[in-house]
Amino acid sequence: MNPELSSFAARLRELIASLVAAEVTRLKSLKPDAGISDLIKSEPPHIGCYNHEFNALALELFALQFKHNSAYRKICEARKLTPEVVGHWTQIPAVPTVAFKELELTLLAPDERTTVFHSSGTTEQKPSRHFHSAESLKIYEASLTPWFLENVRTDLRFTIYDLRLICLTPPPEQVPHSSLVHMFETVRQTMGAPETAFVGKTAADGAWTLDFDAALAALGNNPQSAICNPQLILGTAFSFVHLLDYMVERDLRVELPAGSHVMETGGYKNRSRTMPKTELHALITERLGVPRENIICEYGMSELSSQAYDSKFHHPSSIIHQRVFSFPPWARVQIISPETGREVAEGETGLIRVFDLANVFSVAAIQTEDLAIRRGGGFELIGRTQLAEPRGCSLMTA
Amino acid sequence: MNLPNYFLADLPPEAVLSPVMIAEACQTLKRNREHYLAARSTESLIKTLSRVADGWLQADNPFRQLALELGPGQTGFSRETLARGLDNFFGRLTRDDFHALLVQEFGDAKRLDALTATASGQRHSRMAIVNAPEFQVHIAAGNIPNPTLTSIVFGLLTRSAQFVKCASGSSFLPRIFAHSIYEADAKLGACLEVAEWRGGNAALESALFAGADCVTATGSDEALAAIRAQLPVKTRFLGYGHRVSFGFVAGEDLFGSSAKKIVARAADDVVAWNQLGCLSPHVIYVQPGGEVSPEQFAELLADELDRREQIEPRGELPAEDAAAIATRRGIYEVRAAHSPETTQHWCSKNSTAWTVVYEADAHFQMSCLNRFIYVKAVADLTAMLQGADAIRGKVSTVGIAVPEDKAQEIATQLARWGATRICPLGQMQNPPLTWRHDGRPALGDLVTWTDFET
Numbered sequence: 001m002n003p004e005l006s007s008f009a010a011r012l013r014e015l016i017a018s019l020v021a022a023e024v025t026r027l028k029s030l031k032p033d034a035g036i037s038d039l040i041k042s043e044p045p046h047i048g049c050y051n052h053e054f055n056a057l058a059l060e061l062f063a064l065q066f067k068h069n070s071a072y073r074k075i076c077e078a079r080k081l082t083p084e085v086v087g088h089w090t091q092i093p094a095v096p097t098v099a100f101k102e103l104e105l106t107l108l109a110p111d112e113r114t115t116v117f118h119s120s121g122t123t124e125q126k127p128s129r130h131f132h133s134a135e136s137l138k139i140y141e142a143s144l145t146p147w148f149l150e151n152v153r154t155d156l157r158f159t160i161y162d163l164r165l166i167c168l169t170p171p172p173e174q175v176p177h178s179s180l181v182h183m184f185e186t187v188r189q190t191m192g193a194p195e196t197a198f199v200g201k202t203a204a205d206g207a208w209t210l211d212f213d214a215a216l217a218a219l220g221n222n223p224q225s226a227i228c229n230p231q232l233i234l235g236t237a238f239s240f241v242h243l244l245d246y247m248v249e250r251d252l253r254v255e256l257p258a259g260s261h262v263m264e265t266g267g268y269k270n271r272s273r274t275m276p277k278t279e280l281h282a283l284i285t286e287r288l289g290v291p292r293e294n295i296i297c298e299y300g301m302s303e304l305s306s307q308a309y310d311s312k313f314h315h316p317s318s319i320i321h322q323r324v325f326s327f328p329p330w331a332r333v334q335i336i337s338p339e340t341g342r343e344v345a346e347g348e349t350g351l352i353r354v355f356d357l358a359n360v361f362s363v364a365a366i367q368t369e370d371l372a373i374r375r376g377g378g379f380e381l382i383g384r385t386q387l388a389e390p391r392g393c394s395l396m397t398a
Numbered sequence: 399m400n401l402p403n404y405f406l407a408d409l410p411p412e413a414v415l416s417p418v419m420i421a422e423a424c425q426t427l428k429r430n431r432e433h434y435l436a437a438r439s440t441e442s443l444i445k446t447l448s449r450v451a452d453g454w455l456q457a458d459n460p461f462r463q464l465a466l467e468l469g470p471g472q473t474g475f476s477r478e479t480l481a482r483g484l485d486n487f488f489g490r491l492t493r494d495d496f497h498a499l500l501v502q503e504f505g506d507a508k509r510l511d512a513l514t515a516t517a518s519g520q521r522h523s524r525m526a527i528v529n530a531p532e533f534q535v536h537i538a539a540g541n542i543p544n545p546t547l548t549s550i551v552f553g554l555l556t557r558s559a560q561f562v563k564c565a566s567g568s569s570f571l572p573r574i575f576a577h578s579i580y581e582a583d584a585k586l587g588a589c590l591e592v593a594e595w596r597g598g599n600a601a602l603e604s605a606l607f608a609g610a611d612c613v614t615a616t617g618s619d620e621a622l623a624a625i626r627a628q629l630p631v632k633t634r635f636l637g638y639g640h641r642v643s644f645g646f647v648a649g650e651d652l653f654g655s656s657a658k659k660i661v662a663r664a665a666d667d668v669v670a671w672n673q674l675g676c677l678s679p680h681v682i683y684v685q686p687g688g689e690v691s692p693e694q695f696a697e698l699l700a701d702e703l704d705r706r707e708q709i710e711p712r713g714e715l716p717a718e719d720a721a722a723i724a725t726r727r728g729i730y731e732v733r734a735a736h737s738p739e740t741t742q743h744w745c746s747k748n749s750t751a752w753t754v755v756y757e758a759d760a761h762f763q764m765s766c767l768n769r770f771i772y773v774k775a776v777a778d779l780t781a782m783l784q785g786a787d788a789i790r791g792k793v794s795t796v797g798i799a800v801p802e803d804k805a806q807e808i809a810t811q812l813a814r815w816g817a818t819r820i821c822p823l824g825q826m827q828n829p830p831l832t833w834r835h836d837g838r839p840a841l842g843d844l845v846t847w848t849d850f851e852t
Contacts, residue, residue: 071736078735096728103736338717338724340748349717351724369725371717 001135004064005107009135009360012057013142016330016358020146054332057357058089061364064107071103072363090334090343094353094365097303100128107361108133117179117302120269130179130302136361140305141186143358147328148187151296151309158230158259165191166218168235168243170208171198179302180265184234191232200239207271210242219254219288230259233288237264237280238272244283245272255289262290263309265298267383299325299381303366305358306331308378324378331356335374336367349373349382401464401577406593407569415595417605423591424561424609428533431559434585440510443555443586444496450582451491454484454575461578465571470713472570473543475672478710483671486828487544491551495831502832503841504528510556513850523852528845530556531611531634537597537625539616540568542671545638545835547575549614554579554586556844561591561606569594597621603628612636612844636843638836641794644762645682645823646782646808648800652688652695660799661695663824664771665702667797668752670827672712673767677795677819677827680765681772683782692775693742696756699773700744703752712751712769722766723750730755760785779808783815790816794836797823 063083066073076082076093086092097119099105106113112133119128132140154160165188169175172185181198188197199214219231235243240262247253262284268274275283281295300307308331310323327333334343335350344350352368359366372379401408406415406423453459462484469480500507505516513525534553538546546562550572553560562572573592580587595602597617603625607613612634615625622637629635645667647660667679682699684692715723727750733741740758752769760776762785776782786793796817800808809820818837819829834840 074735075732078731096725096732098725098729099732102732336724338720339715339750341724351721367728369721371721 001112002068002107005068005360006135008061008064009139012330012357012360013139015053015057016142016146016328019329054329054357055089058092058355058364059083059086061357061360062086062089062092065363068107069105069363071099071105075099089332089355092355092365094355094367095363096367097128097301097369100130100303100362101126104129104131105363106131108136115182116177117182118177119302120178120180120266127177128302130362133361136305137182139358139360140182143306143328143330143356144183144186145190147307147309148183149190150328151311152232152261152263153311154230154259154261160232161191163191163230163232163259163261164218165193165197166215166231166233167198167200168210168215168233168239169198169200170202171195171200174202175208180236180300183300183307187234200235208236208239210239210246212243212246215243216247216252216254219256228257230257230261232260233262233290235262235264236266237277238266238268240264240280240284241268241272241275244280244287247287248283253287253289260288260290260294262288262295263298264295265300297323297325297381299370301366301368303359303362304331304354304356305360306354306356308333310381323380324375325372325381326378327354327356330358333377333379335372335379344374346374346376352379352381401574404580404587405573405576405591407564407573407576415593415602417601420593420602420605421608423593424533424606427559427561427589427591428609430585430588431532431557435554435557435559435589438557438586440500440508440555443557444493446579446583446586447551447554448491448493448496450578451488453578453582454488459578461574461581465574469570473568474713474715476711476713479669479672479713482710483542483544483827486670487547490828490831496555499832499840503839504845510845513848525850525852527848527850529848530558530845532559533609533611534558534560534844535606535610535613536560536562537613537615537617538562538564538568538572539621540565541674543571543575544671544675545616546572548831550575550579550590552841552844554590556841558612558844559589561593561610563597563603563606564592564594566594566596598624600628607633614638634843636838640792641676641836642762642764642789642792643677643679643795643797643826644786644793645679645797645826646776646779646800647682647684647695647798647823648804648808649685649687650801650804651799652684652690654689657688657690657695658698660823661698661702663797663799663822664699665706666824667826668699668703668769668771669706669710669712673765673769673771675827677829678767679771679797679826680767681762681774681786682823683760683774683776683785685778686775692773693756696742696754696773697744699771700752700754703754703769703771704746707746707751715750715768719766719768720750723753723768723770726766726770727753762786762789779811783811793817795819795821795826795829797821797826799823 066076066083075095079093081091081093095105108131113131114134115132115137117130149160167184169181169184172181175181199211199218200208201211203209281292284290284295285292297310298307306328308325308327310325332355334353336353337344337350349371352370352372354366356364370384371382454462466477466480469475470477497507506514508514509528513527515525519525536549550562564572569592576590576592607628610633613629614636615622616638619639622639626635645664651660664682684695686692727745730741730743734743742756744754746752754771754773756773758775760774760781763772765772776785793816796812798808798820812820832840
């Protein structure tokens, strides 16, 4: 175990914990709609009370990753961007997510790697590999849990621990390389929900499907059931499509208790028919009785350790009606012009780049392939659908 | 210049097309053809078409001016790219070209007008005449205008009424061309309709297909299959699926000034229509052994593309297309940092205007286009064909720069392998009027023959 990295990881966990603790105290004295998000919601992306601290931490982490990760170091050297010349976190070289397919972008020695998260996608493609150890998973979980709890807000009558959890994915033992399912499992353990919360399964070809009987039973589509606690349903967009299509075919409808929430994430990856977000959300409202304000979208990927949410609380301005994704204060996003490689202006479209301090043991600066519109300190997601098919010639892309 | 409302594509964007409008337009086209086109002589049609084409080559031609003025905003191509593409296209619509085409396709330039006999026909006491379909429908995919304009020209030459259905956002140049025909000969223009809608509109398309004798379409295999499934058995269908193209440069030719010229010709093919056509190269394969190595060829090509950008800029791209290039560059930047001996890349600064990727690996690679070209080293032709095996059967054009004494042998090997067009590098996006699209007859698939045994 590298002592420099361990020390950094421990400090980061303390920082996250102190942010969360400060918020709990603050929340008690504030109106219900306030939260950690207030720290960033009114600020442009790189200004704010954490700017100085974030920058110092980012530069320190860059120096460590440059020093200990030769695969990353080569990329930085090719760009002539080394710790000696980089003075701001925005200058730190970002690696494209595709590099996780080709290189071992990890600071963990082979015998330290207990877990590897793969990018989702079709099986014949070479997946991304994000290696983890017990220590790096601790950071991953320390990052995901508070920001999840911050974003999946319940109303005042209930705490998150009162919600009944349903995960529309296979359980972790069936998909050990899914970072998403690891995240759901972490949430499940945090909430103290039973293992039966997972109602998905993997088919023979590895595709994710649902155990529809289990899903419907969990949703309380049972006249005898007298459960009235609100539910929290987590799933991918395509798993919701599977569930909703099944319900539409059978003309089923459930009215989940008030205060129920839905969190959906990810694209369709050819695993179901695709539909626009607004249509998916309308169908969720129609079939499950969960209103739009209780549907939260998540943006995350196996190459990151922090996630962004489009929770309504992060709205930088009530004038804009689109909901805006925000990362937690220990991760920052830039929207990068594909033409110039520089950050775009407010309201313009570019590629999402994330600097995630919680990626201590891999690479903190990640260049994604996803397009988004810059909105305040966050972004409005456009996604990757168009990129996946460059003019019908996607057969043999790298 | 304001274009009058002659065609459905002239309607304001908010106008909604209905199946009734489409059906009525088809009826009108057929009626007009009967009155104005069916009895026209081929020679008079050639005269009109070559006059229109010649007009487009003149700097003061109002249609050309309109295309160059509004084209960049409407099509994404820069004014210079449009000008060169239009010059190449219209420069090949001369009377001689039309005659060569008719002789190639029908053995005699008068076949469309009267029963005629070739020398062989005379020996066998046989004459023949060809009839074209009364009503042709073109479903145009619309990356670049040439295929659509060619379809219109062939349709007029064979005296068909024509309905050109363009993909949404791509009717601009076909529409201006149609206006230029209308201006030259209003009766001819009245046998032509141009409209635009997003493909897959079943109501409009069934109205359109109902009266069609022949449907030509370009697009993905899925799109073609979907169209074909909607057509009655009696309707002739000519589908042109996606094809890819590449270049081959022999090492022997890469010396001194010859090498520079070959690099410039490769750049011509990358720049033409921003590489968006099926005839544009994704990869230039380069053989080592010359004074210029494949890596150096790639670097020279990068220099040349940079120079071209100054005189014939690529133009702006939508964010999705620029992001595709930026993302693809990211892959090669990482690979180049780790294995510079097998991967290198050169990129335009502060833009996605052009990109050259050198790879020692000979496997064919689809480009994301818009002037993003791969240069790959191959030991010889056999190695190249092995590298391109994944696209065998999907190849349109191979542009070659090889020693003259070996060209025929190389072309034969490429033909046996399955390439349907082999041309000099630099001419890939500039096929002659007589070009057999995807290896099929240029006009022969449209017509029906009548033999008269005397």
